[in-house]
Amino acid sequence: MIEVKDISRSYGEKIILDEVSVSLPKGKVTSLIGSNGAGKSTLLSIISRLLKQNGGTVLLDSRDIDDYKTRILAQHLSILKQANPLDLKLTVRELVSFGRFPYSQGRLTPVDEEHVDRAIRYLNLQDIAGQYMDELSGGQKQRAFLAMVVAQDTDYILLDEPLNNLDMKHAVQIMKTLRKLCDEKGKTIVMVIHDINFASQYSDFIVALKDSRVAFFDTAERVIVPEVLQKVFDMEFKIVETEGKKICNYY
């Protein structure tokens, strides 16, 4: 479980997070939603120690993340930021291999190789494993990054807008993979996501941030209701139910 306790963060005068507390359940998919500037990415960055908080603590399995050695933490928790600016000419397989870095520091053991192979198969990348990253489409790139995270084999996987710049087909592919990682491998997925319908279809829990605080935290079922969403986003929502699934109409 990830326990966020009284986390505050500000940039200069501007308060981004104001004593935010929330407990993200283990083995579930949790989405962070909210308007631009609500502090979703900042919170995700603090949980993954990419950013330092001004106050408060983050506990990972009841232990302060600052007490973990960087390398050990990297075996428990991984983060995929939006728009990885990868200019480097690495093959997909080389990139995925770097997922084993926290374990082997780059010298792959046979066990590492096996993890890499499995991750490549998991994301269906066998055919393009030898291609350079800069030759791939956006969807393939994102899958390659996800494969790296799968190879990193952490209990917690954090993603910052994993669907950014993806078309519908590839977005669905990525979300299905994340769901599978949670259901089959028991991974805990926490992600920042903008498309409310993707959040509603694929998450177990939703954290809604508004005005630097947690406005709502509940199961997806109970957050995806017009009254809640209207408060979070300050706009009209209609929710349509088809085949037992809730679709938000806000256009």
Place this chain on the structure above:
Amino acid sequence: MRIAGYLTLLILVACVSVFIGVKDISVWDIFNPDEEQALILTVSRIPRTLSLILAGIGLSISGLILQQITQNKFVSPTTAGTLDAAKLGLLIAFLWIPQAGLFNRALLAFVFTFAASLVFLNITDRIRHRNIIFVPLVGILFGNILSSVSSFFAYRNNIVQNVNAWLVGDFSSVLKGNYEVLFLSVPAIFITYLYANKFTVVGMGEAFSRNLGLNYRQVVNIGLFCVSVTVSVVVITVGAIPFLGLVVPNIISLMYGDNLRKTLPYTALFGALFLLVCDIAGRLILFPFEVPIGVVVGVVGGVLFLILLFRRR
């Protein structure tokens, strides 16, 4: 071509390099040299070839590491102010502690280079739009500022010509006894190889490195340390050689990718080879006179680099 191929080629070219010069020494003389030939070989020819190889390896690797750290393919010792800082360090040593030996002068050049690298990195961190062309432009600007400080002091002390001469790389003055400090780059290059994987990760950015549990700052500092050692000993012994640190890593990256553990040996060998060939050309074009190596590398490297630029489009 495989590593073994490059290595064989390097040895061949190195041999050619040893036998080129005003004094005629043939391959057979090596087994039975007269006194003069033996002297020329051990005092001038072999040190020259060795220093070419070391400088070629050192500058190419330094360029590569700077490119990884700044995540920018257009950064090199020439375009990051590194060479200018080393020059300034040398000048200060020359003015304030004129009795200092080669080692102490190298030390001061190193201190300046390291400090300037840290400052440069700090500047690039603060640039909001890390445009691929903008970063090296800032580096060149930064280098020019350092260079104008050098010019100021040089002008006041009437040594402008000396200082400018340092800028132009020249291997003809390499003699036994005045180039050995170059060997200090060997451990630096070795450390770079040990850290090759980590530099690849660093090249993917700070967030990426932190995710993989890498101590980003530490690796960056080690990289800058190695670069500073290498560049300062090269500048102090043979002077500045522009473009080498830019062109060689880029050519290798285009051919073999960016996985440093794999490509670092190629970068090193190709750098040495490139410099040796340029030096041989420089010695033959106006035989028995020499075209300074900086000019040859500048012209060949510049043309190659332009070709690279156009092919990237």
